[in-house]
Amino acid sequence: MSKIKELREEAKRLETEARSKLDAAGAEKDADKAAAFEAEFDSLMDRRDSLVKQADRLERSDEARREMEEIEERGAREARESRRPTAASDSFAPGAHADSDEYREAFRDMLAAGGDLSAIPQEARDMLRANFAKIDQRAQAGATGATGGFTVPTTLAREINIAMAAYGPMWDEDVATVMVTGDGAPIVLPKIDDTAGETAAHTEGNSLADDGSGDVTVTKEDLLAYTRATPWITWSFELAQDSGFSWEAILARLIAKRAGRKANTELTVGTGVGQPLGFMTASVEGKLAASNSALTFDEVIDLFHSVDPAYRMGPKVGFQMHDQTVKHVRKLKNANGDYIWSDGDVTRGVPPTLLGKPARFNQAMDQIGASKKPIAFGDFGEFYVRKVGSPMIGIAREKFFPNLGIAGVVRYDGGIGTPGAIKHLATPA
Template sequence: MSKITELREKQQKLVADARALLADIKDDTPEARVSELESQHDTAMAEYDRLEARIKREEALEARERDLNAADDRRPTGENRSVQGGRQENVDEARAAAFRSYLRHGLEDMPAEERKVVREMRAQAVGTDSKGGYLVPEGFMAELVKSLKAWGPMLDPGVTRVLTTTAGNSIPWPTMDDTSNEGALIGENTQVSETEVAFGTKTLEAYKYTSGVVLVSAELLQDSAIDVEGTVRSAMAERIGRIGNRHLTVGDGSAKPNGIVTAATAVTGVAAAAALTFDDMIELFHAVDPAYRDDPSVRFMFNDGTLKSLRKIKDTVTGNYIWQPADVRTGAPATILDKPYSINQAMAAIGASNKSVAFGAFNRYVVRMVREFAIRRLVERYANYDQTGFIGFTRLDGELLDAGAVKVLQHAAS
């Protein structure tokens, strides 16, 4: 039995135990006992989430091991031992090595050859010649993108549609709404009537984001055992990931991305001010056109507190819970109404006038990211603390290109 399978089976038992606790709650159960049972249920589900995190780590480790064991196309192949990697691979490796040296030592203390490589990676800030910092190498950028999605699903290319561009110019994007039109049956020699297709345009910009200053002590920079590149990258990914995910979720579109919650049509007059029911979720589910509900990217999105409430809701007729755990046998993820979901802490909690749940085909929301990610190294500014500062800059935007693809559930005002 694999480790992941073992953990999944433990999760299944936790779910069964938790639901047994809820089943003990009857109409005449004293309030104190109800609170006790619900607390035990929440404790069991917290353990379920802890195991889920372990499973994710195990899956990531297995994927990494597969990558390491895969054939390296830079190695000599067959009997021809002279076959080596291409020039681009050598250039990429040189840039990566020079950039690591830049992070740890700065330009002044770098070998002349490495200093030349880093200066060739200079970023050009808008309107200036040499104040844009230095562009990170491809490997750094690839790992940064992986880290960004950990801080919010809106930056996850497995959830939204992520468009990476080399430059930051505005991108007009055509949209079309033809949902109200259909073909027609006509007779012989009958003129075809004209039906107008509603075309529109939305523009993807490139709003500039910064990580703020990441301070690293001189001791860490001097310690060769410390992965300075990884430390700086992780800190920047967390900071940019949090604000980026929040703006892509609830941004108002004014000098920032138009968040998916802001752009989507709200389903109103259904959910109470401070509650969420099975029927509310059914209403939201059917507010989205069936064609979108069958899209591979379809999912629910809500915060962790809302998930906690949804786990306790069941159909009073059939006794089936709205939330179903991951399937041990097939590896299918946990679902709501048989659809996957993403936890997004930028989503509002259940409450008066709040938009607490989104549902639909999330790949109709396009996240535009500029490939260039620049880092500046600050020495003198923090010299009296014996620290070095690093600032990261990137540009991104987001827009829902089809308003019918995603709907949000909005609670009553009171």
């Protein structure tokens, strides 16, 4: 039995056991015994959630590795044929060969040499220099000059992006609409809400109305390119030199877990001042709960229907909430005594649902409390995440000798395209 299947089956067993504890709590008349059953439920579900997350991480890693192997196998011959003969005077176009096996090996050689370009062949130096990306931070940070690093190989960039998505849903192209650009120039994001627009009856021979009632209001938002960098991370020179290790996977974990948390937080609750405008900050209040310590099934339904039906039909419609809010919502029942939360099928990777829509964990969101926004619902396809190129990596040698210092840099921004497409449930003070 594979490790992933074993984890998912154990999670399913714990889920069944936990559900029986909750049913027992509902049937128990003794308050102390009911509380004990509920505590057992919480403990079992926490263990179940941990197993599901382990299985999801392993599944993502396996999928990324399979995709990389397929890409490498399919593209190896074409990349070699398209590559021009290289000499010291060869001219490389910016970004040339970033998706080739040759560039991947040159990048690895540079790591193994501790970032010392003089220690690697001229051919590899030329390829790396052609993929050196400069970052001008003046527009957002007020700094002068420019900094930069080597663009990571396509295979590594893909693994970093997948690993970043594992630390929050907002970096995931299956959740939000992702746009990747080659540079950091501002992108104009037009905003139009025409859900109330409709046709009118027309009488033969009459002129069409020209009273301004059909005008469309268009606003816009500039998607910028905020630069975020990790702290220096110590990287063993033995790992850099040992080809037996999967250096792409190791680097992805080191860099992505730091960058992923920050990106998800800013794309969720960013203020829009010196950082991205998060979807929670830009969202509209859809329902004010009666209590700041508990939510009801009716309030979740009200939030659902506060979003226009036009935005409830897309492929990226769903709920987002903190894990502790999920724990609360899992215990809610409808009038028939049925739980409104569905855990899906963890053995098949089917996501949990709420009112028939996907429900995603987002640890950057509020927990239930006074003056909080614990649940969001809407079409997250209307939230645009702008990514600039691939992640970049910088190397420091002497500072960490004999090891290496690795730092990662990513650039992104985000914004809602249509006001009202995403709404939140708020709690009173």
